[in-house]
Amino acid sequence: MKPLALERVSKQYGEKTAVNQISLDVGAGEIYGLLGANGAGKTTTMRMVLGLIYPDSGKILYKGKPYSQEQLSMLGYLPEERGMYPKVKISDQVIYLAQLRGMARKDADRNLKAWLEKFNISEYYNMKIEELSKGNQQKIQFIASVIHDPQILILDEAFSGLDPVNVELLKKTVKELRDGGKTILFSTHRMEHVEELCRNITIMHRSNPVIQGSLKEIKKQFNRERVILGADVPIHGLEGVAGVKKVEELEQGNGYTIWIDREETAQELLHHAMKQTVLTRFELLEPTLNEIFIRSVGESNE
């Protein structure tokens, strides 16, 4: 029984369809990536999972059971729009939020101290949110969403607005939570984070789930269409090879990036180049998630 399962869930706002027939399930110890452009229906999907709005059709099951108030305490939510009480002491508001999710005051206090310790910011216990830097506010917000040790964690744009050091810190923490058996639904625009963290993803476009499955499988479906050629001297006539779409010189002048129409073209390119000089590098790249995203979302845009 998967901890979180959506079955053909749809949501209409009047005439407009916000989410159309999305199905997905997330296992324990898994981070599931939910991708999509702005307005693609990610937030609506997450809000339905959180029970804020009810789906028009389809089912959302938590450990096989439908939504009820009790589920609230096992859900953790980090909203895209961050916000805490600016003028309330951090200990007060984080403990309050934990209490709302059914935690005892004492336990909440202990957990908060442990988390602050973990992030090395114990001295913020008695400070107010408005006194902190933006990055530290984000950390507090993150703590607020996980303090009650939720089984299911919903992270909307978890790493936005953070500097690289803090991104690494939070990424490490999210991985630890995953390894601790938590079920995590994760949305972002940053493809490199998805590639690093997620096993399975759904790309949404205009309310529809357009690509779904494991990241590996998805990448296999897309042709390798990019070749990197490395050479110390210029290579001539690359554009002339049949099947080459575009050639770009690398910034450092020590090679080229070449877009091709199918994988076989790569071999012809290799032959062509080897006739002219000794190559320092030859690589047929698998598509990045970024490319997949732009291709799948861009295609249906036309």
Added chain:
Amino acid sequence: MNNFMAVVGFTLRNKLRTKSFVVITIIIAVILSIGVNLPYIISQFKSEEGATQVGYIASNIPEVAEPLKAYLGANEGSKVQLVSYPDAGSQDANEQALKQAIKDGKIKGYIVLEEDAATGFPKVTYKSENMMESGITGALRTALQAVKTENVIKDAGLSDAQKALLLMPIQIEAAQISVTDNVGTGKTVEQQGLAMGFVYAMIIVLFMGIFVTSQMIATEITAEKSSRVMEILVTSVAPLKQMFGKITGMFLVGLLQIVVYIVVFLVNVSLPHNKALLAGWNLNFGDLDPMLYVYALIFYLTGYFLYSTLCAAVGSIVSRTEDLAQAMMPVTMLAMVGFYIGIFGMTAADSTLVKVASFIPFFSPFAMFLRIGLTEPAWWEIVLTLGLLAVTIFVLGWISAKIYRTGVLMYGKRPTFKELRKAMKAYKV
């Protein structure tokens, strides 16, 4: 239930810790203390001041001036005493001497009498540095009237008893009666004054307790929305629990504030010097109908829950605190109208306006309380008012809860009613 108490506790704690709230409460308490002690403070100053000295020239129509001085001198509580100055020869020299006396602080002003053949009584001019001293001219007028009357009736051959009768001031006593039951309550003037004062004070307290506190709810909800902490709140606790938790918490805050004011008031009133003053005025809070306190509490509760649910709904549809005042306008108007009906209806508690208003739920906490305090409305009228209030609270509470449930999730520009209805349908609330 646990969550509910957490919301109540958090609301309460936060508000009580806010600096501005504490400061405002202290300031109002101080103003209240000063207000209560003001009569005493004024009376302290008065006794030091004594009567105002007014000069006149002894030779200036003595047949009027002499009795005037005698009359003012004989009257113990008189605010004005005449001081005579010798004739310096000419009118200019006289005025010069009197002006010098004003300069020296011996007198406040002086009177000049001139023969007036047309009325047969001298024309009197009071001259002083200040303008419009109605207290002094009033006292002089009363005294002159008495002198004039005595001058006229002197030769009419009236007995002393008849003269005394003629000169005695007229007194009107007003007593309130009840026509609904057979036994007239017959409140005395003092009791009426006390009831009036109590109702007046209570309407202000009601307004503060009901509207000012409700407004704080709207502000807090909008603040939660604009700081986006609402996103986490609505996913942690059912919106209804959150809304009524906040309303309850704020109610306790308001109640606490009112209790503080009442305690400050009572402590000040029971200070020895104020007690004596109150006793002198024949005021005794025990004279109030105890039911009036009960009604005050009932109308406070009903009014508060009526306005607070409305304010919560308004607060929930606004995303930014800057827009709140505008969105609150209709509710503010309702509360203001109710308040002013209560205040201005004081002098005409029996008017149709007050009667009609006492059945309109938004105004009835003020208007009906006014009627109960100052007149004797029939029991069924009170029951009807409370019934209407209860129904309105229930209906509005239900609608407000729905609006709240929808509003907290809507960001961006303030939604129209149509958009709100659409969203409600979409959210299935």
